[in-house]
Amino acid sequence: MRLVVDLNRCQGYAQCAFLAPDVFAMHGDESLLYNPNADPEQREDVLRAVAACPVQAILLEITDEDMAKMAAPQAVAGAGSASGGAR
Amino acid sequence: MRDGSLEHLKREGRIVVVGASLAGLRAAETMREKGFAGSLTMIGDEPYEPYDRPPLSKQVLLGNAVADHTALPRRRAIDADWRLGVPATGLDMAARRVRLGNGDEVEYDRLLIATGVRARPWPNAEEGALQGVFVLRTRDDGEGLQRALAAGPRRVLVIGAGFTGSEIASACRERGLDVTVAERGEAPLVGALGGVIGEVAAGMHRENGVDLRTGVMVTSLESDPSGRVRAAHLSDGSTVEAEVVVVSLGAQRNTEWLAGSGLGAGPRGIACDAGCRAFDVRGIVTDDIYVAGDVARSPHALFGYQFLSLEHWGNAVAQADTAAHNMLSESTDRRPHLWVPAFWSSQFGVNIKSVGVPPMGTEIMITQGSLAERRFAAVYGYQGRMIAAVTFDNCRWLPFYEQQIESTAPFPPPFSTVDRRSDGIKPLPADFPDPSVPTHGPTITLSGYSPADRKMTFTPGR
Missing domain, CATH: 3.50.50.60 (FAD/NAD(P)-binding domain)
Known part of the structure; x- marks a missing residue:
């Protein structure tokens, strides 16, 4: 899964680091570090983080390749499938 | 002029984007979003699909992410003809053709130049x-x-x-x-x-x-x-x-390939109007060539119509969006690129963020927090108005200052009640050195031709 965080928009609320700690981590009090190529297994957590971000700073793309790798394809339908996320 | 040519362009025109990084990709996405159904060619000198650069000096160096895993997420499919690993080497404005390093030529009806910068x-x-x-x-x-x-x-x-x-x-x-x-x-x-x-x-x-x-x-x-x-x-x-x-x-702008083309391109970037249309060397705005991202320099109403060159991630995103919109709009529907400069940096565990144009400031005032704690907000003043702000680990206040800057609020700021610690009492000289002194370049360059500017010499063409 590819993702990018608009760090101009990010205000360090750390919701993502709480919901998807394997992908997002706070570095110091306010800086965010994230893995721009998260493992497809993190999908549920990352989707939760995208939805929870108070400033909608996370852009996520779930590629076809990710879909193929995912164990439970039936889970995809409800999740807005392809490019979820905000600006 | 509403002669149907715009509809024709949208239906079967040819758009070429030179520069396949953040600005190029975002522009391409916006064009498709706006219903552009013609052919789209993406030219990039690097062999990789568009990737994000900020992690390269942070997560990647820390070993938290891998350099070849920073490909940018796509907002939508762009159905483009990708020419990657081949630089553009020339532009024929009259024939509307881009020359490539492998000898190929690509014709366009609209051209977007987003060739960015490279490390000096x-x-x-x-x-x-x-x-x-x-x-x-x-x-x-x-x-x-x-x-x-x-x-x-x-x-x-x-x-x-x-x-x-x-x-x-x-x-x-x-x-x-x-x-x-x-x-x-x-x-x-x-x-x-x-x-x-x-x-x-x-x-x-x-x-x-x-x-x-x-x-x-x-x-x-x-x-x-x-x-x-x-x-x-x-x-x-x-x-x-x-x-x-x-x-x-610091960085150098990738404009050498435009030498002799007649486009207004040089070491400071490519001059364009507020609508991202490139100027030619005569100072006449072109109809079919647009610029976005680090390589562009454009006038900004908030900052005295100075031409600003911004090496900022957010500028690439915003300017690409505006350029793409304008490329596919009638002249009266075009939008100006009036993004307020903003950037961030993460170092030594401290989050540094800024809005506005700090190097324009002559004075600085610590409005919140304290320098000693390294948690503060400071504003820059220029001729009695607020021109920029910077925060260290205090970024939630930044949107407030951005709005102050946008509304040309006075400097020193009148609000004395936000914080009363000693640093904040009075304005200090901002203490910017002569721009030629620091080893590093500023990431915002004021590139208008001020009479006081003796750094550039005019060299007429052959």
């Missing part, structure tokens, strides 16, 4: 080619430097303490590596944020164990017999032994 190389090419000498701009640079740091060099030397140089030094310290930073200015970040903030940055370097040398230049690099860098000689007569040297001297 070490001035001595032979020394710059030594093993162990790096710059940091591309994915390959990031991968190479990450590998060199992972090998555990005895000392790293970073030349230039701008944002990138400081982030590299920070990553080195976090990895437990000894690092020396050499900066020609009086402090890190001084070119971008001035002397008052530069002093805070210097404190961060030193407290985190960086061997910071300011007011010095690296005069030469020395190699061992096998062609590996071994040491650097400094202008104060000292020598720094280092196995890895990172040259972080």
